[in-house]
Amino acid sequence: MPTFFISLIAKLISRASRLFAAGAGVTWPGEIALRLDKTISRKLSAQLKHGLILVVGTNGKTTTTALISHILTSQGYRVISNTTGANLQNGIAGTLILKTNFWGALNADFGIFELDEANLPALLAFIQPKILVLLNLFRDQLDRYGEMDTIASNWQKAIQPLKNAGTMLVVNGDDPLMAYIGINYPGACKFFGLEQNQNHQQKLSHASDSTFCLWCGTQLAYQTIYLAHYGNWQCPACHKKRPELESIHVEPILDGTYSLYNLKAAILVALLLNIPNEASVRSLKQFKPVFGRQEEFVVQGKKIKILLSKNPVGLNENIHQIVNKPDLPTVLLILNDRIPDGKDVSWIWDVDFEQLTESSKKIICAGDRAYDLSVRLKYAFSNNKVNKVHQSLKQKVHVFTNNQEALAEGLRALAPNDTLYILPTYSAMLDIRQILTGKKI
Amino acid sequence: MPKPKELSLTIAWLYPNLMSIYGDRGNIIVLQKRCLWRNIQAKIMEISLESNPQDLAQCDLIMMGGAQDRQQKIVANDLMNKKGPILKKLVEEGRPGLFICGAYQFLGHYYQPANGPRIPGLSLFDIHTIHPGPKNPRAIGNIAVKRQNEILVGFENHGGRTFLGPSAQPFGKVLYGAGNNGKDGTEGILYQNSIGSYMHGPILPKNPKLADWLIEKALYIKYATNIKLENLDDQIEESAKKSVLQKLKLI
Numbered sequence: 001m002p003t004f005f006i007s008l009i010a011k012l013i014s015r016a017s018r019l020f021a022a023g024a025g026v027t028w029p030g031e032i033a034l035r036l037d038k039t040i041s042r043k044l045s046a047q048l049k050h051g052l053i054l055v056v057g058t059n060g061k062t063t064t065t066a067l068i069s070h071i072l073t074s075q076g077y078r079v080i081s082n083t084t085g086a087n088l089q090n091g092i093a094g095t096l097i098l099k100t101n102f103w104g105a106l107n108a109d110f111g112i113f114e115l116d117e118a119n120l121p122a123l124l125a126f127i128q129p130k131i132l133v134l135l136n137l138f139r140d141q142l143d144r145y146g147e148m149d150t151i152a153s154n155w156q157k158a159i160q161p162l163k164n165a166g167t168m169l170v171v172n173g174d175d176p177l178m179a180y181i182g183i184n185y186p187g188a189c190k191f192f193g194l195e196q197n198q199n200h201q202q203k204l205s206h207a208s209d210s211t212f213c214l215w216c217g218t219q220l221a222y223q224t225i226y227l228a229h230y231g232n233w234q235c236p237a238c239h240k241k242r243p244e245l246e247s248i249h250v251e252p253i254l255d256g257t258y259s260l261y262n263l264k265a266a267i268l269v270a271l272l273l274n275i276p277n278e279a280s281v282r283s284l285k286q287f288k289p290v291f292g293r294q295e296e297f298v299v300q301g302k303k304i305k306i307l308l309s310k311n312p313v314g315l316n317e318n319i320h321q322i323v324n325k326p327d328l329p330t331v332l333l334i335l336n337d338r339i340p341d342g343k344d345v346s347w348i349w350d351v352d353f354e355q356l357t358e359s360s361k362k363i364i365c366a367g368d369r370a371y372d373l374s375v376r377l378k379y380a381f382s383n384n385k386v387n388k389v390h391q392s393l394k395q396k397v398h399v400f401t402n403n404q405e406a407l408a409e410g411l412r413a414l415a416p417n418d419t420l421y422i423l424p425t426y427s428a429m430l431d432i433r434q435i436l437t438g439k440k441i
Numbered sequence: 442m443p444k445p446k447e448l449s450l451t452i453a454w455l456y457p458n459l460m461s462i463y464g465d466r467g468n469i470i471v472l473q474k475r476c477l478w479r480n481i482q483a484k485i486m487e488i489s490l491e492s493n494p495q496d497l498a499q500c501d502l503i504m505m506g507g508a509q510d511r512q513q514k515i516v517a518n519d520l521m522n523k524k525g526p527i528l529k530k531l532v533e534e535g536r537p538g539l540f541i542c543g544a545y546q547f548l549g550h551y552y553q554p555a556n557g558p559r560i561p562g563l564s565l566f567d568i569h570t571i572h573p574g575p576k577n578p579r580a581i582g583n584i585a586v587k588r589q590n591e592i593l594v595g596f597e598n599h600g601g602r603t604f605l606g607p608s609a610q611p612f613g614k615v616l617y618g619a620g621n622n623g624k625d626g627t628e629g630i631l632y633q634n635s636i637g638s639y640m641h642g643p644i645l646p647k648n649p650k651l652a653d654w655l656i657e658k659a660l661y662i663k664y665a666t667n668i669k670l671e672n673l674d675d676q677i678e679e680s681a682k683k684s685v686l687q688k689l690k691l692i
Contacts (some may be wrong), residue, residue: 043661371681
C-alpha cells in the first residue's frame with residue numbers, strides 16, 4: 001500500500017484515539033502502519049535529510065533524546081522525535097508517519113528516537129541509524145526482561161553489522177558492559193564518561209551489575225566509582241580497561257551525577273554533527289526538563305518536583321540527590337505494579353532506603369503497592385530499638401491508597417519554602433501528572 | 442542457658458554479589474532486624490567464591506538467592522567442588538536455610554536445560570528441575586501458598602519446572618500461581634529445617650512468621666534449647682499481605 005494511504009489511515013486513527021482521550025495517539029497509528037507495511041519506518045527514515053539518531057539504555061534515554069533534540073533545534077535543524085516516550089517500534093513508526101505531510105512525505109533533517117532496550121535488535125533489522133547512543137543497561141522490570149546478559153548479547157549481535165552502514169556509536173565508557181560492546185564494534189565509536197574527582201562513591205552500591213570482566217570473568221577493580229557500576233574500571237587479570245574518553249565540557253543544568261552522563265552523551269552527538277561544545281552548552285541553558293524527569297510544578301504556591309524512579313539504580317540516585325539538599329525533604333513515593341512499572345516489586349529491597357529514613361521530614365507511601373513500601377521503610381530505620389522503630393514509623397511514614405489524598409497530604413505537610421519530591425514508578429508518574437495538570441500525556 | 446541479652450546468631454549470605462538480583466537481600470535484612478529488635482546480636486557473614494568453606498560451619502542460618510545464567514554457572518562450580526560438601530552436612534544436621542529460585546534448583550539432583558546436557562546438583566533436596574524450552578511460558582506472577590495454617594505471598598519468576606521426589610515434602614500448597622511446576626499444586630520443599638522455594642517478593646518481608654520460624658530453628662540448633670521469640674508488632678506486614686491477597690481475590 002502506498003505510503004500516502006498509510007499516512008492518511010494513521011492520521012485518522014490518531015485523531016480518533018485522541019478524541020477518545022486514549023493518550024497521545026502515536027502507538028496505535030504506528031502499529032497499524034507497521035501492519036500495513038512493515039518497512040514503513042525504513043522508507044520514512046530514508047527521507048530524513050541527515051538521518052536517524054537512536055538512543056538506548058535503561059535510564060536516561062528520554063532526557064538524552066530531549067537534550068539532543070534541543071541542541072539540534074537550536075541550531076536550526078528540523079527535528080522529529082518521540083517526545084512522549086513511545087519507544088517501541090510502533091512508537092517510532094507512529095511518530096514518523098504522523099509527521100508526514102498530506103502527500104505522505106517527510107520534511108525533516110533529523111529523526112531522534114529513544115528506543116526501548118529489548119527492541120533494539122528488531123529495529124536494527126530495518127533501520128541503520130547514523131548515530132547510535134548506548135547509555136547503560138541496568139536491571140529493570142525483572143519480570144519483563146528476565147536476563148540482562150541476553151539483552152546485551154542480542155545488542156552486540158545486532159550492532160556488529162552496522163559498520164557496513166557507517167553507523168557511529170556513542171558509548172558510555174564508564175559502564176563496562178557498554179564499553180565492551182563499543183570496543184568490539186568494528187566501526188567508528190566514541191566514548192564518554194566522567195573524569196572528575198568529585199561525585200564519586202566509596203564502593204559499589206548493592207544495586208550494581210556488570211562488575212565482572214566481560215573478557216575473562218574476573219571481578220573488576222575500580223579506580224573511581226561514580227554511580228552503581230559506572231567508573232574508571234579495569235581488569236586486574238587480563239588488563240582490559242576503560243577506553244579513552246572524549247573531552248567534553250558540560251554545565252550541570254540538571255541535578256544528579258546521572259545527568260552528567262546524559263549531558264555528555266548529547267553534547268558528544270552534537271560534536272559528531274559538527275556542532276561545537278560551547279554552542280551546545282549555550283543552547284542547553286534554555287533546556288526544560290522532560291515530563292516526570294526532574295519536572296517542576298507549583299501548586300497552591302508550593303513547589304513540587306517529580307523524579308521518575310523505575311529501578312534500583314534510578315531510585316538510589318534520586319534518593320541520593322534529595323537527601324543531599326540543605327533541608328530535610330518531604331517525599332511522596334508511589335509504587336505501582338502494572339505492566340509499564342514491572343509487576344514484581346521485589347526490587348525495592350535492592351534500593352538503599354536507609355539514607356531516606358535517616359534524612360527526611362516525612363515519607364508518604366502511595367500506589368498499588370503502598371504497603372510494600374511501608375514494610376521496606378520499617379526495615380530501613382537504623383535504630384534497632386523496636387519501640388523507636390515503631391515510633392519513627394508512626395511519625396514519619398504515612399500510607400495512602402489514593403494518589404489524590406497522598407498528594408494533598410504531601411502538600412499539607414510541606415513547610416513554606418520546601419519542595420515536595422515525588423518519586424513515582426512509570427504509570428504512577430503518568431497518574432500524578434494527570435492530577436497535577438488535568439491532562440494525559 | 443544464656444540470658445536473652447547474650448543471644449547471638451551468625452547469618453550466612455551465600456554469594457551476595459553473584460546471586461542477588463531479585464531483591465533477595467531483603468530476606469537478609471528482615472532476618473537481621475528481627476533478631477536485633479529482640480536484642481539478639483545478628484551478624485551477617487558474606488560467603489563468596491574466595492571464602493573458606495569452613496566459614497560456613499560458623500553460621501547458624503543460611504540464605505542464598507537466585508541469579509542470571511552466567512552467574513549461576515560460576516556459582517555451580519564453586520558449590521559442587523568447594524562449598525557443597527560442607528553445606529550439605531550442615532543442612533542435613535538441621536541448620537536452617539532459605540534457598541530461593543536458582544539456589545533451590547542447585548540443591549536438587551539435577552537441572553535439565555532446554556538445550557544442552559543435564560547439570561548435576563548437590564542432591565541435597567530430593568527434587569529435579571526441567572526447563573521445557575522457550576516456547577513454554579515462564580511462570581511469572583504473584584503467588585500465594587498455604588503453609589501451616591497460614592497463607593504466604595510472594596512473586597515467582599522461573600522457566601524451570603521442579604518435581605519432588607518420593608521422599609520430598611513440599612514447603613507449601615499453591616493457592617494462586619504455579620509453584621514448583623504448575624501441575625501438582627506444590628511449591629518448594631521443606632527438608633530438615635531448610636526451605637527451598639521459588640518465592641521472591643522477597644519471601645520474608647510479607648511473611649514475618651516464616652522469618653521467625655527460621656530464627657527460632659537457628660537458636661534451637663545453636664543453644665540446644667527451645668527459645669520462644671518475643672512477639673513483634675507485625676501490623677504493617679499483615680496489611681501488605683492482605684493487600685496482595687485482596688488483589689488476588691483470595692480474601
